[in-house]
Amino acid sequence: MKKILQKIEANIGLVIQHENHAIRWLVASFAAGGHVLLEDLPGTGKTTLAKALAKSVSADFKRIQFTPDLMPSDIVGVSIYKQQNQDFEFRAGPVFTNILLADEINRASPRTQSALLEAMSEHQVSVEGETRKLELPFFVVATQNPIEFHGTYPLPEAQLDRFMMSFALGYVSKAQEIDMLDKQAKHPLEKLQAVVGLDEVLQVQQAVSDVFVSNAMKAYIVDIVQATRNQEGVKLGASPRASLGLKQVSQALALMDGMDFVLPEHVQEAAQPVIAHRLVLEPQMQYAGQTAANIVSDIMRQTNIPT
Numbered sequence: 001m002k003k004i005l006q007k008i009e010a011n012i013g014l015v016i017q018h019e020n021h022a023i024r025w026l027v028a029s030f031a032a033g034g035h036v037l038l039e040d041l042p043g044t045g046k047t048t049l050a051k052a053l054a055k056s057v058s059a060d061f062k063r064i065q066f067t068p069d070l071m072p073s074d075i076v077g078v079s080i081y082k083q084q085n086q087d088f089e090f091r092a093g094p095v096f097t098n099i100l101l102a103d104e105i106n107r108a109s110p111r112t113q114s115a116l117l118e119a120m121s122e123h124q125v126s127v128e129g130e131t132r133k134l135e136l137p138f139f140v141v142a143t144q145n146p147i148e149f150h151g152t153y154p155l156p157e158a159q160l161d162r163f164m165m166s167f168a169l170g171y172v173s174k175a176q177e178i179d180m181l182d183k184q185a186k187h188p189l190e191k192l193q194a195v196v197g198l199d200e201v202l203q204v205q206q207a208v209s210d211v212f213v214s215n216a217m218k219a220y221i222v223d224i225v226q227a228t229r230n231q232e233g234v235k236l237g238a239s240p241r242a243s244l245g246l247k248q249v250s251q252a253l254a255l256m257d258g259m260d261f262v263l264p265e266h267v268q269e270a271a272q273p274v275i276a277h278r279l280v281l282e283p284q285m286q287y288a289g290q291t292a293a294n295i296v297s298d299i300m301r302q303t304n305i306p307t
Contacts (some may be wrong), residue, residue: 001207002258005031007195011056015188016045017176022169025273026053028256031208032248034164035120035140037277042145044169050101050141051189057201058194059098059137066108072115076125090127095119096134098198102142106152113159116140120162137201157236157280164245166277204255211251212261216306221246221267227299228279233290236280246274264305272296
């Protein structure tokens with residue numbers, strides 16, 4: 001299973017070159033069966049990253065450009081009346097796919113944003129009283145621009161909690177940007193080939209759940225998450241879903257490292273991208289320049305590491 005994950009990671013690396021953990025974390029979240037929120041500036045490769053993952057695993061890929069006039073039916077689908085047979089025919093929306101890119105998700109209204117909630121948490125959608133299952137794997141990569149506020153609707157806490165991880169790609173180094181200029185005569189995404197199939201992806205996701213997590217490690221995970229609920233300046237701490245997410249991502253990272261059990265290092269690596277986006281800070285903390293990421297880092301330093 002380690003080799004499968006390494007092949008996916010290396011294949012994406014042919015298109016996206018970043019020195020941070022973005023590709024590793026994306027693959028880990030995908031393997032753990034979660035969803036990812038990419039909050040970053042325009043032009044940093046968010047869309048390319050999602051497309052590269054889909055191509056690497058032979059997955060069906062669809063993209064939704066979120067706009068203020070987007071309706072829930074534009075996402076989940078709608079029943080159309082057919083005059084020929086005098087009956088309704090369901091036309092599936094783009095949510096019926098393996099990898100869904102929800103581009104600039106915060107530009108759509110809260111009603112439209114919420115159309116994704118059921119799909120993300122239960123892998124199904126309810127349309128006109130009928131429940132329709134989504135094919136597995138189902139993975140949402142949502143993006144939003146952190147510096148634009150006009151014409152946007154902040155994601156509610158309930159929806160942020162559905163994302164297993166949230167992180168940024170950041171800018172590439174000077175050498176990487178020069179290399180990118182050389183390669184853009186023909187976009188490397190055009191010649192990217194699949195390295196694994198969807199059946200192998202499902203096997204990996206099952207293998208992730210089989211990675212051993214000791215009782216001491218479970219207690220460590222819960223201690224970290226519960227500490228966010230008692231931290232000064234935090235209005236809303238992380239939910240129990242954060243504990244589940246932290247455990248699952250840690251298992252995926254362990255599998256990527258070729259291990260069949262979770263180490264404290266895996267939990268520490270996953271903590272910030274799993275927890276920080278779920279925290280709501282008091283206004284005075286934000287005015288003082290404090291961030292959710294810094295608070296998670298403080299908690300990690302204060303929490304006893306199991307031996």
